[in-house]
Amino acid sequence: NWAYERELDNLLWKIDYKDIQVNEYTPTTASGKASRSLHPFIRTSQVSLSSNPESDFRYSTIYTRIGIYRGRICAIKRLRKKCIDITRKMKKEMKTIRDLQFDNLNPFVGACVDPPNICIITEYCSRGSMKDILENEDVKLDNMFIASLIGDIVRAMIFLHDSSIRSHGNLKSSNCLVDSRWVVKITDFGLHELKSGSDLGEDSTDLEKQCERFMWRAPELLRNPDSPPCGTQKGDVYSFAIILYEVLGRNGPYGRIDMTPS
């Protein structure tokens, strides 16, 4: 109808990259090596678990590229695309994702679509991801804590599967973010039209990195060369089981294996 069409054309999700105060520093990792500039991780435990990482970012662990937009700290996911054609399909998916609000889903703030800055802007979760937490030996996980984290993922996935998004397609521990109140918020769902055609970026030559993303993917999807980017609900259940295994073993998605990707 008319109101719907008008909302699609308003492009309320569109963000001008110039309006984001981008944090352009390149921090170093625990080993002292400069980390990847695109996703500047500091994996050392520089902030005590009881402190509030949002109170002073100079002393906080920063897990991804961040910026400040309209006074809010946001995560910036760059897409390696040369240009974007804003189709009606894309406008619809932007509206869908903007309208999707749930405690355990990481809110979508907007997107920059003017080359060369093509990126997705989401709210920043200050505790990192489940992957970061599981890798951090300083974080002790008791059963209550585990139940709370897993419960959040379950709630998010039930909501997502019941929504018009239907399935996640890339559920993995690094996409389960943890906010300052230790609430898990799932990220990286939907927006397949926007993400399509985006290459893997600086990691594309690193076979290990490329293969890592397949570790949460269900065998039937791995075998299918035409598997949809949105995945399937059954595939999400498989990915969820791999996350459970990661939580129990704290040794990655397949435990300790000495195999190299080929």
Ligand SMILES: Nc1nc2c(ncn2[C@@H]2O[C@H](COP(=O)(O)OP(=O)(O)OP(=O)(O)O)[C@@H](O)[C@H]2O)c(=O)[nH]1
């Ligand atoms: N702390 C924190 N980390 C984030 C946030 N958003 C993304 N990250 C982390 O940033 C890293 C890079 O995220 P992405 O750009 O989505 O890339 P990826 O998850 O490695 O790979 P794909 O999702 O498969 O493209 C991941 O390890 C995420 O855990 C956030 O809001 N807060």
